[in-house]
Amino acid sequence: MSRLWSLLAAPLALGCAVTSAAALVPVKYDSRDAPFEIPKGTWARRMAGDKVDILPSEIHLVAGTNLVLKNLDSVPQVFGPTLIMPDQTFRLPFDSPAEYQFVCTAHASGQLTVVVAEAPTSALARLRWHARVISENVSRLWKGA
């Protein structure tokens, strides 16, 4: 029994440490930019009937962050009320917490939702935020693989 405990102690301690760190670390980006790229061939894939979403359909940001979209495709992309030309970057700051809807041709649904929240202050809210960011990143890596 004591051997079992000694085997479990290290992973348990590590789990507790990671959870505590996630709860304590303030929510912030390394910079104020949340960058996303529209890859080359996006338009061609859409025209070929490919329904795969290139970008997440919902992006979560903390107020004060800039959404940065870089169009690496060879055709202009519609984003909200504007066009992002090939090789052009569009940086849009979000200062107020709210849910913003944009028409976006890089999405199969043609729609992008940006959810902007105040930076979470409680430990539980920070934990939830970090968990969602990790999950989104893993999901993006999985799709990209």
Added chain:
Amino acid sequence: MVRSVARSVALLVLSLVLGLLDVACSDHLRSGVFDPPRTAPNFVLQGSDGSRLTLDRFRGKVVVLEFGFTHCQKICPVTLANLAQVHKHLGAAANEVQVIFVTVDPKRDSPERLRQYLGIFNPAFIGGTGTSDQLEVTSAELNAVRQAYGVVASEAPAEGESAYDIHHSSSIYLIDRDGKLRSLVPFGKPVDDIVHDVKLLLKS
């Protein structure tokens, strides 16, 4: 002792200068920014001032471009009132800024109606509609301008007494003195931020 105090003072002055330089260099547009900026698409429209309205005509000025309609109840009056405030805040520099309001409702917005409506906010604002007496041609001209900027507008059932409403993009576009489309200002951006961005473009 004197040498060490002098060195400390020199370091303090240097750090203050570097700090100020950093602040000056980090001044940036507070609205959406295009990088690199492209040349703003030119247009040829009928101006509410009786002139031929082209974007090229205002090269050398900063242009604030809005798309809307005079029967709009929720978006356009707010944006135009804000832009009138921006003009006031700019003082003499307002002469180097031109607000252009391109209609998305050619059926109801004649040049004369645009002139009267914009005059409520600021007589210096210029409205634009299509150049033809034929609605189809005028609509096509305006549609081409909207497409060039990525602006969306569609008729919708009216909520008030109006015959119909138009849902349209509510952002405004900032075009610099060289005719480059530099920034997109989302609806609701505070007047101070717009003033800041216009001043920045005036300087550049």
